[in-house]
Amino acid sequence: MIRPFFLRPLLVGGAALLLSAASQAQAPDPSLYQGMVWRNIGPFRGGRVAAVTGVIGQPGTFYMGMPLGGVWKTTSAGVTWYPIMDSVKEASSVGSIEVAPSDPNVIYVGMGDLITGGGINEGNGVYKSTDAGKTWIHLGLDETKQIPSILVDPHDPNLVMIAAQGNMHVKSDTRGLYRSTDGGKTWTKTLYIDDETGIQKIAWAPDNPKVMLATTVRHYSDPTAARAPRGAPGGGRQTGPSGTALYKSTDEGLTWKEVKGGGLPALSGRTSVAVAMGTNSQRMFIVGNFGLYRSDDGGQKWKQMDSEDRRVANGQGGYNCGVYVNPKDPDTVYVVNTCSYISHDGGKTFTGFKGAPGGDDPQQFWFDPTDGKRIFLGSDQGATISLDGGLNWSSWYNQPTGQVYHISTDNQYPFWVYATQQDSGCIATSSRGNLGAVTALDWSPHPGYEFGYIVADPLNPKISYAGGPGGGIVKVTNPSGQWINVSPNLDSKANLRKVGNQPLMFSPTNPHELFAGFQCLMSTTDGGMHWKALSPDLGFPKGYVPPKPEAKPTTPPAAKSGGNVDNDMDDIDEDEEPTEQFGPNGGGSIESFSPSSIDGRIIWVGTSNGLIKLTKDHGKTWEDVTIPKLENPTRADISCIDASHTDPGTAYVAIDYHSLADYKPYFYRTHDFGKTWTKIVAGLPDDQPSGSFARVIRADTKKANLLFAGTESSMYVSFNDGDTWQSLMLNLPNTSYRDIAINGNDLVVGTYGRSFWVLDDITPLRQIEASMKSEPAHLFAPGDAIRVRRNVNGDTPFPPEIPHAVNPPVGALIYYYLGSKPNGIVTLDVTDANGKPVRHMSSAEIPPSDDPLPPVPDFWIEKPEPMPTEVGTNRIHWDLRYDNPPSQSHSYEINANPGETPASPEGPLVLPGVYTLTLTVDGKQYVQKVTVKNDPRSPASMSHLRAQHDLQMKLYEGAKQSFDLYNQVAEMRKAVTNILDSEPSADLATATEDFESKLTAIGGTSGGGRRFGGFQRPGGPAPAPTFAGVSGSFVRELGTLDSGDMAPNQPVVSACETIADELKDTMARWQAFLAKDLPAFNAVLAKSNTKPIPAPKTVMAHRG
Incomplete structure (x- = not known):
């Protein structure tokens, strides 16, 4: 419903005063919310693996390193995995990992993922564990930033070498190959090219570590340079030569000599090398976008292998690259592309080894040097292990390490979380499972693409929309799972452009309206059958006139095949706008937008080139409210813009400058419809090793001035409208916090490396005041x-x-x-x-x-x-x-x-x-x-629930009453036992035993009896009920009624009435026993000068 706009001026003014006052409020002490706990909900589908290794002599033990997920370990050959590096709070991006072959307790981890494109995934040097991952020591080399390769001497756990690529966006002399002979206490750089070129891969044959190979590549992306085409060598914005070269050492990394000529082609881009065991380091391989080459004489002469099979070359533009040799057979060679391939003739011919249509995108292999059948593969789909040479593999559907980009939730209960996941496509998972946990039954793959957004129809969660292959928008209908492309860019004449993570969102005030961001804001109200442009091209700064003015896009015709977006987006970075400064059509594209939940006519838009546009009339007119005096505004990605839920004039913005080597956070707010903006970063670190740049900011949906923000390394909360920020990490791991969603009282975050996390019931955050700190309790x-x-x-x-x-x-x-x-x-x-x-x-x-x-x-x-x-x-x-x-x-x-x-x-x-x-x-x-x-899903009406509850309470009271009565009998039985233990006379013993049998007939025995602890034996008359048996019957029927919501049926009511009658009957026998048998027995005791047994202080009446 669109609310009357004439009420807005009063609301704006009042809200602005409230916001201004609140922003001056003192921030509360973190101890007021430190008891809150984040909950990981999976899903358990692995994400891209950056590094793999195993332990020689321990068949079930392996380690994997994640791009922004730390180190994980399995001791069950991949049946279960668990994180072991969460104690390291500074960084979580792993580039390489190696266990010392001579000491399985020593592990070295090189931080910083070898990535392509404009992301960073940076680390802070090298870590070491000497207790198999229980604790970690930082070994320095912080400024190396990205370490894609480590080697540890097979016989000396203190001799270690690392390949450092260095900072992608800064020229640095920290690049190179480092060597340590004292376990990482000190390091010596033994191979250095220049301040733009890093070491990419180092390799040896474990049976001859003296001979090593190393490859270099230019790893510098000039922040001021224009963006390179997708798949450029080395990734990112490259200028000049690629810096790719091959080096060899014959003294275990002390000295190096470049290898070239001898049939080796001009090298470029990402490469990988391998040295075959059992050949005295004579057989060597190198692979890259130039193909696969082999040397059989230690690198003097080279020959191209299987030049016609393009699967063998680096066919994904540097996204992945690898060549490996089986340690037990130098003729068995493996290479990676979209899948992995195997050769049994030394690389002359290849056949498929592991993969699937669409591509597993293998990233790293590890082979046990002592067992060629023990293989560990890390791919974009997760980690998988084979113990039989690749015939069978462990599952990667047991690793909550997904790298997600954007998340949303739906309106059902329990709510579902939707996201796009790196390389694996889209995912959807329930926040709660019916079987007491979130299991494999509670999540599913979702049609769509790995980038972009998924949003569920607010009126029907069985329908959702997602970014689709080829830059489309797919409509998904469940439970059939059918999907179809309904994007307006199916018509090439629409001339639409978009970012890789195209934003989609439903209007919070009109649940029929779906928005999609291109260079203009598109809208559909009939499920994608028809689209309407709500804006002109918003990708131009104010006053800029493009060389070829572009008309306002019109409603595209009905869907047909075609389009104008490149289908191959596997190798683009998720953060990159795949255009030049103003795009091929002269402008940026919409990076994010936020319709107001207060007034449906208000929509905020942020673009990939730093612009912010605003409409107050549902697209009829637009204002340029771009933040003034931004540095490099055309390179400022408005990664998130979020409209306030309490004031229509307020919005919040997150700006990402990391592609300019600026890793600081940039968050802004406005309270006057963008006329003025205030930077709000107080309390946020700006120098975290893994990056502090802004990813997302969200205003709470209920509490004014309560904000949540995610950066490349942490989660934060502000209680005073962003004036100051505090950590909201609690039990969260270090990772990249890419998106935030609020569903009712629950806060959900999507991470690049650790899947989804939920902070259940954030109402305390909405109630916290600084003054509570001085209260004795609250x-x-x-x-x-x-x-x-x-x-x-x-x-x-x-x-x-x-x-x-x-x-x-x-x-x-x-x-x-x-x-x-x-x-x-x-x-x-x-x-x-x-x-x-x-x-x-x-x-x-x-x-x-x-x-x-x-x-x-x-x-x-x-x-x-x-x-x-x-x-x-x-x-x-x-x-x-x-x-x-x-x-x-x-x-x-x-x-x-x-x-x-x-x-x-x-x-x-x-x-x-x-x-x-x-x-x-x-x-x-x-x-x-x-x-x-x-429960909204309950089939029972309130009257049915009340009828069920009334009967349950009768059973509940009956269970308590029969238990109390059983205890009365049990107490009396203790006195009887004491008499029998005192060696009474024969007459007294006989009388006592008779008295005890009568007690047992009324009280029963714990753990057995009629309807308690067993079944009634067939045949003969039913024994008289006992308190123990009746108590068990009450408990049994109480459990029967508890399994679901339903008015009791007649059989249950009759059964409960029968139990109540049995209790009444047993109580009557108990009262008769107390009136007759107890006095008679006490008279016998008196004749024997034995202390009488007292009657219970109270005898309950039947409660009905």
């Missing part, structure tokens, strides 16, 4: 809680090694702040609208259970913990259940989750409604309300 008001069950599985759970991400805590997340360590027990009580108790939680120590050990491994079992009482903000959750009913014994349901399987029975779920939370700290109470809402 209870935050929770966000609305959804009434869902932990796990609805009814059969065998997934084994723990099957990839899964944890679900959000079930129910209400409750945060409370403690200003100091409390003197006593902290409690939290939940009461209903009538003040009746529902749940009690406490910081008191939980006594160990006296239950027998469960017949399952301990890792399945949830271990109850007391409320935390740390100084600062603490987190607990209420699962929306009543206190657990007492029970003679506990079981563990088949719908288990590792570490999260609670003991049964559990208390009933509460009804939807408002509940009161009371936190008690040192005698003072703090009170908040929480609203419980029913």
Whole structure:
């Protein structure tokens, strides 16, 4: 709905005053939110792998390095992977990794990914572990920035060499080959070309490390130069020669000599080299865009191999490149292109080895020098291991290392997250799984391309739109999964241009309208059947007149084959606008845009060449509100622009200058529709080793002045409209934070290297005030809680090694702040609208259970913990259940989750409604309300839920009452046992045993009895009910009713009535026993001068 614009001036003025006042507010202390926890939700589909290695003699142990995801380890030959370098906070981009062959505990990691294009993925030198990855030591060489290759001497773990490419955007003498003989304490540069040329690949045969090869390449992208065509040698904006050369050392890297001639062609671009084992280092290979060449005499003469097979050459413009020789057979050679290929005749002919249509894009191989069948491959799809020479491979669908560009969420519950993933295409995953975890059942590939955006239809999440192959826009319809290109650029006459990450977004005020960014803003309201241009070409600065004026694009005709966008985008950098300064058509393209959620006529647009345009009338007219006095404005990528959700005149901008060697963050805000802009970077670091430049900024959807920002290395929050920023990393790893989405009360981030993360229920961030720091305690008001069950599985759970991400805590997340360590027990009580108790939680120590050990491994079992009482903000959750009913014994349901399987029975779920939370700290109470809402997917009406709940509460009370009565009998039985243990006379023993049998007939025994711990035996009359048996029956039916939302059917009601009658009958027998049998037995005891057995203090009446 479009809201009346005549109300805006008053709103703008008032909001601007509020924003101005808030921006001067003191920033709150981080301890007020340090108890919050980010949750990784996968999906478990691997991302591009930059480095691989294995451990000789340990068949299951391998390590992989990720471009911006750190180091991961497997000890199960790829069944499971886990990160081992998250303790390193400074950088996460790995370029190379090597385990010392003579000491499996020594690992060297070269930081900085070997990339092509305009990204950086920089590191900070070399790290070393001497305990197989448990801890890390920084060895310096910080300014080398990108280290794509490492070698460690096969016999000496302290002799290590690294290839340093150096800073892509800065001339530097830190490039070259470095050698250390003391384990990295000191380094000597033994090969250096110039301040623009780095070392790309170093190789030797492990059986003769004295002989080495090294290749060089120009690794400098002049920030002032025009952008090179895609696939230029070495990537990025190159000028001058490529600097590619081949060098050889015969003294293990001490001295070097260039290798040229002898049949070797002119070298250029990215290269790879290999030296074959078992040949005394005589057989050598080099591959590049010039083809594959082999030498059989140590590099004096060279011969081109299989010159007709272009798969053998570097066919992806430097995106990947590699040649490898099997350590057990010098005639078995491997090369990489879109797939990998194998030769069994020394490189003369090749056939496919591993890959699939579309290309796995293999990046790195590692071969065990002692076992040629043990192979480790890192590709764009993830890491995969073969132990049989390539016949079978481990899965890469178990690695949450996806590199995503842009994310969005839909409007269903639980919400799904959508993203484009580097090389793997599009992905979609649920934020919560029905089986107690986010499993493989909860995510799926999504039609579309690896770049750009995916957005779900706000009115129908089964329909979504994504950037498609060839620069199109595809419409996807589920559950069929059918997709079709509906892009306006199908018509070549539309003359549209776009950035690689083309933005798509639905209007927040008109859910029928989808926008797409080209050089103009396009709009469709009928699902892509027709498109309309809402703007002229917005890619020109104010006052600029292009040489050939371009008319405002018109609505393209119906879709047909064709178009004007290059289909091959595998080798472009995601951050690069694939045009010159103003593009081939004379201008930039829309990099980002943001329609206002307050007024649908307001749309902010940012372009790839630093322009910001604004319309207040849905595209009828446009203003140029570009930030004035920007340095190099035409090279400023407006990577994100975000409209405020509380003030129509306010917007926030993130600008990326990293292609100009400027890695500092640039964030701006305006409160006056772009008339003035304020830079907002206070508190943000600008010198992080992996880069500090801005990626994304988002305004909270509910709280004014609350902002979130992602940079190349970190996540941040501002509580005062950007005046100051604070870290929001919490438990996040160092990686690139590419996009942010807010769905209700949940904050979602997409990363380039660690997939998706969710910060569940950010309502505390919306409530935090600096003054809270001085309070003795504070209870935050929770966000609305959804009434869902932990796990609805009814059969065998997934084994723990099957990839899964944890679900959000079930129910209400409750945060409370403690200003100091409390003197006593902290409690939290939940009461209903009538003040009746529902749940009690406490910081008191939980006594160990006296239950027998469960017949399952301990890792399945949830271990109850007391409320935390740390100084600062603490987190607990209420699962929306009543206190657990007492029970003679506990079981563990088949719908288990590792570490999260609670003991049964559990208390009933509460009804939807408002509940009161009371936190008690040192005698003072703090009170908040929480609203419980029913699962939107529930088939039950409120009346059905109430009927079910009423019956559950009767069962719940019955279970408690029968348990208490059982305990009365048990206490009396203890007294009887004491008499029998005292060696009574024969007459007294007989009377006591008779009395005990009567007690047992009423109380029953724990863990067995009718309807408790077993089945009733067939044949004969049913035995009289007992309290233990009745208690078990109540618990059983309570569990039966708890599995789903449904009004109780008649059989269940009848079964519950039968159990209630049995309780009534057993209570009557108990009361008769107390009135007759107990006095009679006490009279017998009196004659024997034995202390009488007292009657229970209270005998409960049946509660119905």
